[in-house]
Amino acid sequence: xxxxxxxxxxxxxxxxxxxxxxxxxxxxxxxxxxxxxxxxxxxxxxxxxxxxxxxxxxxxxxxxxxxxxxxxxxxxxxxxxxxxxxxxxxxxxxxxxxxxxxxxxxxxxxxxxxxxxxxxxxxxxxxxxxxxxxxxxxxxxxxxxxxxxxxxxxxxxxxxxxxxxxxxxxxxxxxxxxxxxxxxxxxxxxxxxxxxxxxxxxxxxxxxxxxxxxxxxxxxxxxxxxxxxxxxxxxxxxxxxxxxxxxxxxxxxxxxxxxxxxxxxxxxxxxxxxxxxxxxxxxxxxxxxxxxxxxxxxxxxxxxxxxxxxxxxxxxxxxxxxxxxxxxxxxxxxxxxxxxxxxxxxxxxxxxxxxxxxxxxx
Amino acid sequence: xxxxxxxxxxxxxxxxxxxxxxxxxxxxxxxxxxxxxxxxxxxxxxxxxxxxxxxxxxxxxxxxxxxxxxxxxxxxxxxxxxxxxxxxxxxxxxxxxxxxxxxxxxxxxxxxxxxxxxxxxxxxxxxxxxxxxxxxxxxxxxxxxxxxxxxxxxxxxxxxxxxxxxxxxxxxxxxxxxxxxxxxxxxxxxxxxxxxxxxxxxxxxxxxxxxxxxxxxxxxxxxxxxxxxxxxxxxxxxxxxxxxxxxxxxxxxxxxxxxxxxxxxxxxxxxxxxxxxxxxxxxxxxxxxxxxxxxxxxxxxxxxxxxxxxxxxxxxxxxxxxxxxxxxxxxxxxxxxxxxxxxxxxxxxxxxxxxxxxxxxx
Numbered sequence: 261x262x263x264x265x266x267x268x269x270x271x272x273x274x275x276x277x278x279x280x281x282x283x284x285x286x287x288x289x290x291x292x293x294x295x296x297x298x299x300x301x302x303x304x305x306x307x308x309x310x311x312x313x314x315x316x317x318x319x320x321x322x323x324x325x326x327x328x329x330x331x332x333x334x335x336x337x338x339x340x341x342x343x344x345x346x347x348x349x350x351x352x353x354x355x356x357x358x359x360x361x362x363x364x365x366x367x368x369x370x371x372x373x374x375x376x377x378x379x380x381x382x383x384x385x386x387x388x389x390x391x392x393x394x395x396x397x398x399x400x401x402x403x404x405x406x407x408x409x410x411x412x413x414x415x416x417x418x419x420x421x422x423x424x425x426x427x428x429x430x431x432x433x434x435x436x437x438x439x440x441x442x443x444x445x446x447x448x449x450x451x452x453x454x455x456x457x458x459x460x461x462x463x464x465x466x467x468x469x470x471x472x473x474x475x476x477x478x479x480x481x482x483x484x485x486x487x488x489x490x491x492x493x494x495x496x497x498x499x500x501x502x503x504x505x506x507x508x509x510x511x512x513x514x515x516x517x518x519x520x521x522x523x524x525x526x527x528x529x530x531x532x533x534x535x536x537x538x539x540x541x542x543x544x545x546x547x548x549x550x551x552x553x554x555x556x557x558x559x560x561x562x563x564x565x566x567x568x569x570x571x572x573x574x575x576x577x578x579x580x581x582x583x584x585x586x587x588x589x590x591x592x593x594x595x596x597x598x599x600x601x602x603x604x605x606x607x608x609x610x611x612x613x614x615x616x617x618x619x620x621x622x
Numbered sequence: 623x624x625x626x627x628x629x630x631x632x633x634x635x636x637x638x639x640x641x642x643x644x645x646x647x648x649x650x651x652x653x654x655x656x657x658x659x660x661x662x663x664x665x666x667x668x669x670x671x672x673x674x675x676x677x678x679x680x681x682x683x684x685x686x687x688x689x690x691x692x693x694x695x696x697x698x699x700x701x702x703x704x705x706x707x708x709x710x711x712x713x714x715x716x717x718x719x720x721x722x723x724x725x726x727x728x729x730x731x732x733x734x735x736x737x738x739x740x741x742x743x744x745x746x747x748x749x750x751x752x753x754x755x756x757x758x759x760x761x762x763x764x765x766x767x768x769x770x771x772x773x774x775x776x777x778x779x780x781x782x783x784x785x786x787x788x789x790x791x792x793x794x795x796x797x798x799x800x801x802x803x804x805x806x807x808x809x810x811x812x813x814x815x816x817x818x819x820x821x822x823x824x825x826x827x828x829x830x831x832x833x834x835x836x837x838x839x840x841x842x843x844x845x846x847x848x849x850x851x852x853x854x855x856x857x858x859x860x861x862x863x864x865x866x867x868x869x870x871x872x873x874x875x876x877x878x879x880x881x882x883x884x885x886x887x888x889x890x891x892x893x894x895x896x897x898x899x900x901x902x903x904x905x906x907x908x909x910x911x912x913x914x915x916x917x918x919x920x921x922x923x924x925x926x927x928x929x930x931x932x933x934x935x936x937x938x939x940x941x942x943x944x945x946x947x948x949x950x951x952x953x954x955x956x957x958x959x960x961x962x963x964x965x966x967x968x969x970x971x972x973x974x975x976x977x978x979x980x981x982x983x984x
Contacts, residue, residue, distance in 0.1 A: 303865060303866045304866065305866035305868070306825060306829070306837055306841060306866070307822050307825055307826070307837065307838060307841075307866075308818070308821055308822060308825065309821060309824070309825045310960065310961065311961060312866050312867070312868050312961070312962050312963075312964060313955075313961060313962070313963040313964065314963075314964050314965075314966075314967055315963065315964075315965055316965060316966060316967050316970070360955065360963035360965075371848075371865050372841070372844040372845065372847075372848050372865050373841075373865050373866055425959075427954070427955075427958060427959050429953075429954035429955075429958055430954075431951075431953040431954055436951055436953055437949065437951025437953060446954060448954065448955050448959065448961075450959065450961065454955075454959035454960050454961045455959070455960030455961065456670070456958060456959055456960035457959065457960075458960075459670055459671060459960075460669050460670060462671070463668060463669055463670065463671045464669070467668070475668055475669065476669060479668060479669075479734070479735075482734040483734065485734075486733075486734050503665060503733050503734050503735050504665045504666065504667035504668070504669075504674050504735055505674070506667070506674050555953060555954060555957055555958060557954055557957075557958030557959075559958075576958070578957060578958075587799065589793075589798055589799025590952065591791075591793040591798055591799060591917060592789070592791035592792075592793055592808060592810065592917060592919060593675075593722065593789075593791075593810050593816075595917055595919075595940060596789060596791055596818060596917060596919030596921075596938070596940075597787075597789050597810065597812065597816035597817070597818055597819060597919075598672065598816050598817030598818035598819075598820075598821075599672065599673060599674070599675060599810075599812065599816045599817065600674050600675070601674075601675040601676075601677065601722035602674060602675065602676050602677075603676075603677055603678060603722075604676075604678060605676055605678050608678070
């Protein structure tokens with residue numbers, strides 16, 4: 261992995277990553293040159309016992325870009341700078357212009373509940389220079405680089421003592437609200453372990469203390485034995501519709517052995533995860549022969565400097581469709597009660613995805 | 623409150639409620655006459671420590687209703703029976719034809735995680751016979767009846783020893799996936815306290831133990847003192863955008879004093895809540911002069927037979943819009959991490975709703 265750090269004129273950081281030595285414009289562009297003035301803050305929600313982030317950005321864009329303007333493509337016309345320079349890099353990561361959290365903010369307003377400056381970080385990860393690509397169309401070595409990049413960002417972000425948890429994710433498709441089609445994801449780095457990963461860690465910790473084995477590693481062994489919901493499997497990695505899927509087409513990708521963070525992956529495990537990731541995204545796109553929207557999130561151990569033998573790096577995909585033409589809306593029982601009701605059996609949805617044949621290049 | 627219980631030909635229960643003595647067809651209709659064959663089950667999600675419900679219904683409708691057919695209106699053509707009979711009732715409650723949970727099912731499949739029959743209940747609450755009405759257009763006495771009905775359903779459902787928690791809610795608008803426009807809500811009765819109310823109760827219990835006062839009652843006093851986010855207030859009830867709103871137009875309605883369940887309401891409190899409910903829904907519909915979609919959920923104490931002095935009956939509205947033409951999509955940080963990022967300040971959204979003037983009839 262090769263990388264190069266640059267600074268944008270508005271003060272934001274940009275890091276380029278590549279499989280080969282990087283030759284790139286050392287001038288990092290930005291759609292705007294004014295310094296980023298985000299002052300997000302957190303308010304404590306006493307009834308749910310969780311933090312909520314508030315960021316009210318005044319989006320004063322003055323320039324009118326041409327219709328083909330793509331802020332995530334390399335800059336071609338200096339009159340309309342994008343987020344990225346020209347160069348031979350594969351993946352680029354930069355600070356979000358409109359962050360929900362930032363390490364720069366120092367104050368928070370006084371409210372009737374506890375408040376804090378939202379001292380986290382929000383990064384954008386551009387997966388490739390090709391605006392037409394998707395995770396499924398990228399080379400396996402490119403996907404392996406992406407797994408390394410997520411590891412490098414986790415390492416870099418965890419240098420800041422405030423950061424407690426790093427979550428890489430991808431929102432894909434207009435159905436989940438994405439307006440930019442260029443293949444990209446995001447990284448949120450939180451100054452606390454957020455509620456969902458916190459609950460997962462609690463379940464994993466409790467299981468580990470009782471069994472001295474990983475909860476997810478044991479579940480994976482049972483999934484392998486059950487053998488009805490597996491989409492990809494090799495010696496090091498696996499992809500499956502979990503027995504307890506909350507979304508009809510929910511899929512998990514994981515190493516077979518417990519691995520706490522991206523940085524702990526062996527190259528064989530990374531290679532297995534890349535194959536699993538490519539297989540799953542190709543199957544999704546092949547299911548109805550059209551781009552398949554989803555939220556993909558990668559859960560790992562907190563960056564608190566403690567060992568986390570209970571934690572198991574894995575991705576969860578939450579696709580919004582329940583059939584080719586019907587969305588699964590989250591409504592009363594999901595959003596208000598927190599109990600998901602799934603009108604599809606995971607076994608049946610796995611069968612549909614198993615039937616989509618895909619080939620990985622060698 | 624007057625009520626009458628009927629049985630549908632397919633075995634489902636129907637209860638009619640009215641402000642005056644009921645004269646209605648004693649034959650309860652049903653769109654289908656075959657007995658309901660739902661066999662939903664629960665699977666344990668070990669990584670999140672929660673139950674997920676699975677119900678795969680084979681929806682074998684054979685009859686082709688006319689285009690104006692409304693299953694929630696009283697039956698007019700016996701060839702096309704709806705869910706409701708003719709009569710002078712105001713509100714009707716019946717068992718959902720396609721339930722995610724039912725008290726009738728006795729078995730669950732064996733899977734690699736713990737499973738249980740989904741022994742809960744799913745009811746439909748038709749708010750009025752008028753298909754054009756909305757909560758805001760109903761008389762205050764009609765809304766008071768609705769609050770009584772929610773109480774009566776809580777009481778009736780809690781007779782079943784399996785039921786631990788009763789949640790009335792309304793999904794409103796095509797934006798949240800609702801296909802039937804006729805004003806109606808639902809009631810889910812769970813065989814456990816679901817994750818979100820469980821977390822709320824935990825926060826409330828811990829606060830109550832420390833302060834011997836209610837968490838929400840104290841927050842309401844602080845909201846009253848702060849005075850920037852209040853939409854309605856009288857001696858008994860209040861409506862406000864909470865300081866910790868997770869959705870831009872989130873609104874809470876509550877009694878000012880702690881009340882554990884619907885059954886514990888005094889008539890003054892019920893009257894206050896009805897006025898708050900009418901005010902909020904009229905303000906919502908008046909904001910952009912069009913029907914305003916939302917999820918409304920009413921949280922109360924569990925039906926476990928224990929006293930719950932920590933619990934405080936209240937409604938939370940989660941509207942899906944963040945501006946008049948932009949939806950707030952729940953994405954990576956909300957669905958995967960569980961931290962909500964709100965790009966609007968509750969104070970600003972409260973101001974917008976405060977500016978919508980509404981009149982309640984006397």
